[in-house]
Amino acid sequence: MSGDRVIFEESVPGRSNSQHAPTPTGACDLPQDFLRAVPPPLPEVSELEVVRHYTQLSQKNFSVDTQFYPLGSCTMKYNPRVCNSLAMLPGFLSRHPLEPVETGQGLLATLYELQEMLAEVSGMAGVSLTPMAGAQGEFAGIEMIRAYHHNNGDVDRVEMLVPDAAHGTNPATAALCGFRVREIATDENGDLDLASLKEAVGPQTAGLMLTNPSTLGVFERRVEEVIAIVHEVGGLLYYDGANLNAITGRTRPGDMGFDAIHINVHKTFSTPHGGGGPGAGPVGVSERLKPFLPTPIVTCYDSEDIKKYRWLSGINTPHSIGQLSGFMGNIGVLLRAYVYLRMLGGQGMRRVADHATLNANYLLAKLTAAGFTVAFPNRRASHEFILTLKPEADNYSVTALDFAKRLLDYGFYAPTIYFPMLVPECMLIEPTETESKGELDRFVDAMVAIRNEAIEDPRLVKGAPHNIPLSGAGVGRLDETQAARKPDLKWNEE
Amino acid sequence: MSGDRVIFEESVPGRSNSQHAPTPTGACDLPQDFLRAVPPPLPEVSELEVVRHYTQLSQKNFSVDTQFYPLGSCTMKYNPRVCNSLAMLPGFLSRHPLEPVETGQGLLATLYELQEMLAEVSGMAGVSLTPMAGAQGEFAGIEMIRAYHHNNGDVDRVEMLVPDAAHGTNPATAALCGFRVREIATDENGDLDLASLKEAVGPQTAGLMLTNPSTLGVFERRVEEVIAIVHEVGGLLYYDGANLNAITGRTRPGDMGFDAIHINVHKTFSTPHGGGGPGAGPVGVSERLKPFLPTPIVTCYDSEDIKKYRWLSGINTPHSIGQLSGFMGNIGVLLRAYVYLRMLGGQGMRRVADHATLNANYLLAKLTAAGFTVAFPNRRASHEFILTLKPEADNYSVTALDFAKRLLDYGFYAPTIYFPMLVPECMLIEPTETESKGELDRFVDAMVAIRNEAIEDPRLVKGAPHNIPLSGAGVGRLDETQAARKPDLKWNEE
């Protein structure tokens, strides 16, 4: 099977696919100095071999299109196929980013409406679509906060507050923006510890980054108080929108009082994750941060009774934190989000949060009934929730990792494990609204079956995976330590 | 795994995908008498479940895109992906077949050029693209022969000659056209037995259907003599073009003297088989059969120095055998064939036959060297060849069927077995020109390994398949007898 080999192992010197490249008409006129001495060491394979190889490899992936994928914090919901076809229409694909706006009115109208709709969904005053992913959205948001303070001459705000449960991108972003990161503790019910917060704030506080519902799968109940405390000392509030899927149409970051947010459209707006991206991380801001939004932004004006659209950037936006990438952002991803949003409408957005939350709470109830231990038993789950498998680890020495690997054998992708780090042997489970009750029930059955295995034959679970239902003979548990100790990061003929 | 269930097992009453159907605005005005009492019993599943189910099911297929598929007589070569994208361009897909020709000049130009190119490749005087597959092409060809004789008042030619090695569609077609079928024997070298032929021909002979190279994988060396014998008695010659891949650019049915042929574009012109179709079976004819071609046919004329195209049918074609389907044939398939042909050009067509023949002869040489028994050891292979596994069956009681099933475990689709019926325990192997030497070598290795298994552990081979590299746990050898004895042909809630 080709998928069991590396593409370089299929290579035969001298093979090429002449149907894809023009034959050169003459010798190259460039001096030898500029040229490469030997051709690049790419594989030399036929088009059929390429198709076969990468088709086979694809079959070695779990994905939403093939499996339940309850990966907490990642919102692995169904990515409507129509979003893909419409985003890939030739008119959109063929346009060069630097073409004049006359050739892009269809696209710009779409992006403009998307900006408006995201502002409405999130309750923010302005939106820029340009960040490439959540982390770049965070960068934009924190930069805007920095720019705001600096613009006010407020240059001593050097500290960014980040809850200890926060996603790693939050502290990393704050650091990238030049801030000192200060962690805030979480209380035993998963809410931010207000005492630590009060202790931490001061004139040095630039702001606080909050995820709500938090990565602990619960809604920050005292969010207004939190915001008041930070605002009080002149800090601004950043909302990490990775969990927006839990609240769309139920509450809005803008209404909570946040100053800047990012939205992972590859989560809440169902654009695909593509095995690691691309996503998009539009940022939304309150009125006072609008001048600082990253560029370009789409604006609309009337011309002879027709709506026309153009880019705002450079000279129009003197206070902007600038351009974060070479062009306009991940346009193709934004188009997919637009299609999704238009198909759902306002009521649909509420249905998303409603059913995502319903599914999470249902799964939580069933797993609790089945005897699993919930991290925050006194709390309502948001769109996700945390189990701790500490009892199982203690009693049968079968860890969250073992459960995760064994779930693969049952045909389920594993939930997020060991994040957030606060909860031992944790499993962060996010079913999303697009999964059926039947699928959730089967997942519970698998969890129960694995616990039984853990009791009766722990080695079975600890040795998993054994027989992942994948094409081309799956692998067993892979040795990550060896990978890191002796990095083999590219193919070298053996 | 969804693919292990039948889609009806996913169904939940009351579920629907509202994004795909307009909501009715009022009640239906049609009288109850015309209406169905209960809704059709289709499954009620979400779009995600549909995507997941059919994506998983797809992974349970071997295909050219994933495996070597040396199915003799079927020409399972690489189906260029570009043919798919170009045939599915919106302009082509959206056009209604009965629209005026003004809205189809792009398509018609393409079909016209395809007609011309197929005529040139096959050496025939005229071509109609309309037959839907090889068998319908045969029908058209034999009908034209009948019409020709009738048109000449020659109504007593009631017999169609068919070699005993012929594909089943040949006698079935002859019968469908109202002919009595008379079989002609094959000699021990795979050529037609001239003595039987001479004995069979007479004034009752309407024609002879010949496949060349024959389904025995050898070229009919005395084809000219065969043709002369039939023509002598006033019969016409039909060429089954299923094996055209063996000879393109090397010899042409028209030059051999055939009167009518069909071309399986889903073989020689690399349109996909789609798990059983659609294909297309254009027919080509010599000058004398042109008036009888099935309609519609594309014709070209000049209008103000621009080439214009229109359909010929009905009143323009009084002698035509008529229309064989509701519209114009499998247009989408023909578009794919056109793209393929344009990419190859004349030299490319010869390369096809050259390398298909090279691959077959190479595989034949290697398998012979490995000790397998060739059906026609004195012959050059065409693009395919036959092994007989009679020695293996006699010595180890492991049959061609067992070899075939065991090959699946090795990740190869099985060659055609037990056809043609003349050769006992036969395996008809057709590698095609798009497979690499490496893949052929691996196939030989597998055959040798299986023979060793047959010697050492025949039950292993007889019990195959055991572990087909397919997603979602493949099945073992399926019971075909039970299927036929107690037909279960549709889902009934268990």
Add this chain to the structure above:
Amino acid sequence: MPFIPHTPQDVETMLATIGVSGIDDLFSEIPANIRCEPPKLLPPLNEMEISRLMTQRAALDGGKLGFLGAGAYEHHIPAAVWQITTRGEYYSSYTPYQAEASQGTLQVLYEFQSMISGLTAMEVANASLYDGASGTAEAVLMAVRCSRKKANRIAIPTTVNPVTIATIRALVSQQGIELIEMLCTEEDGRVDTETLAQYNDEDITAIIIPQPNFFGQLEDVDIITDWAHSVGALVIGMVNPMALGILKPPGEWGSQGADIACGEGQPLGIPLSSGGPYFGFLACQKKWLRQLPGRIVGRTQDRSGKRGFVLTMQTREQHIRRSKATSNICTNQGLMTVAATIYMAIMGPKGLANVAYACHENSRQLLDVLTAIPGVERLHKGHFFHEFVLKLELPVKDVLQELLDRGIVGGLALAENYLLVCATETKTKEDIDSYGAVLADIMGRSES
């Protein structure tokens, strides 16, 4: 060399293994005087060039606002349908001869058969034929095989699509089958149930009942079916599968149901594509199973009792039965049935019914809009599904040309003054109004 993986070095090694000195030697058995030079074809294009050419050609075609039906219908096709259908594993596999390595295709076909059986309310269905017209010819041949009658006389109402009739004629005339035309009422454009008794003594083997018929009209299927059975004739229901979202299925026509159901499968998720590929479906009562042509998939199990699917009932087929086969069909329209199965699964009973309703509603609306125009009236009385015939005071040919010049494909000219028009769920109120406005303009200009 496009699509050929061999390097010159490979070729050399392979030739040496074979023991010949050149590729020409491999063709030594072809008599010298029939060998040829490579064909003279249009110059080869690389993928970039052919893509540009085809894109230019496709841009010339289609894309009109269309009100044509007459056997092929524009419907919304969920994007998922073809994204999945064109996956390599479906697209590039063969007829599933090796069942164990073809469970994907086989299970889809089994599900397809189940859905078609359900939609038509018939007991069994095959796994597709070429298209609706040729499939109806197969239904005729099948009926002849099923019937015990000596004479092979098939009654075909003139409400059947004339191209279908021509196709049947082309495909079955060699079998000594006689096609008997049954006239329809002028007023209703459907079979005159009052005069059926006229055919009582015609020794009819089978009758084809189209529902809806070529003019879009709904036939009195119950009465005709019961009459046919009363004279010992089999009933072939030729149906639009989309209409079966709401219309009574052939299996429930009259007191016994039709014997055979067939039709054009295109409405079920297949793009118009200038006419193909589409697919024909064929279903029947179980007692006729052995006469059913085409592939059939059955459920079975492996040695460990695990469920699986295989091609079955193959003794009907040409590769086993040869000249005695039920049909010569071999390659069918497999991939189209994958698309149709996915389409039906996404739509479900409710979706299909809603689309059928919407087609009906839209065509009623279109009728209202168009017949409000002076010089335009409906030809027939009675109920229709999503097509109807208009009578125009102007020559239809000229009107259609003027419509086309303004971007509208207005329908099918049936005769000098008759126009067959269709509106499916794809037509918005604006589309319908815009047809109305343009037609009114054309008709009005001629008035003055």
Add this chain to the structure above:
Amino acid sequence: MPFIPHTPQDVETMLATIGVSGIDDLFSEIPANIRCEPPKLLPPLNEMEISRLMTQRAALDGGKLGFLGAGAYEHHIPAAVWQITTRGEYYSSYTPYQAEASQGTLQVLYEFQSMISGLTAMEVANASLYDGASGTAEAVLMAVRCSRKKANRIAIPTTVNPVTIATIRALVSQQGIELIEMLCTEEDGRVDTETLAQYNDEDITAIIIPQPNFFGQLEDVDIITDWAHSVGALVIGMVNPMALGILKPPGEWGSQGADIACGEGQPLGIPLSSGGPYFGFLACQKKWLRQLPGRIVGRTQDRSGKRGFVLTMQTREQHIRRSKATSNICTNQGLMTVAATIYMAIMGPKGLANVAYACHENSRQLLDVLTAIPGVERLHKGHFFHEFVLKLELPVKDVLQELLDRGIVGGLALAENYLLVCATETKTKEDIDSYGAVLADIMGRSES
């Protein structure tokens, strides 16, 4: 309910299991005064309606005969690339955290790293960054981490794309990094190697060398690299990966090679798409591995010794290292690297070289055709890859508008009279001649 599978019955059962009476109860922890009504959005459309809308919008866009480059380039993309890339298994999976169930993506990424390493002649590569510009900013941050110098001074020639410079500025300015502009020669439009010594005492941490540069010109990469190393500066080679089909790779610049290579991956099989998604690539010498940001895939084995692939070196990343991570990047451009990997595998060394040659040839041809027009001349001397700057006697803005009115996107206006023009392998002789003819016409009319 689009995309939600629950029936009312399901919802009821589930609420009962949870023990609440309605969905509202699930949100009881949200303080009442921040609850909201469903947002007011544009009215929802079904799939048919949104398809029609987007098709209309897409039809407004693109489709011009284009000679724009400036960082994004139109290339032929084999059809196989995106048909495979958009398969659900690649499209709808997450970052491969569970390696055993993500071997497809992981192996592709490993192959991608191998190909990028090969193309750039660097020892290791990561698995993508957002795009070329932001990736170059990451390269700058990385160089600062690698360097032992106190001052963080990055030399950036003015031959680097100004947007890239702006992006770097936006992304790194918080780190106390100083960007030092290096002027280029007016005549050549490239770094003046004669005056490098001026910067000897500037304590430069790293220099960015673009190849080809923003003006399409080829820099003297060997000389600049050796000079940089001689003053203890690291070399960041910012390259067009398509050009590397023929141009000397950064790993071989000068006597030691560049330290870091980065660039915009778009030319490798990614459509123009109005600007994204594209991807950035980043490669370096092995000694800098621990400073390399972004995902990295490594080969390892399972317990039975079977080969497999995992995400590795994760202690560099934000989810482990948090505020001390090498970068905050998490979601990258994964799917784009699948496309690029398939693209590179199909093209192979020869294909890539041929395309690169063809781009060069076509742009030379274009130069000849355009500079034959009175009033049009080339601005620079020296060698270029597939872009060059023209000097027009007319205001470029007006000329571009006139070209656009006649269907041609003529290039990028750099200043009043300067025009940056590009021709890739997608341009035929006719395309080039037609640009020439239209431009000649525009220039000519103004003469008279």
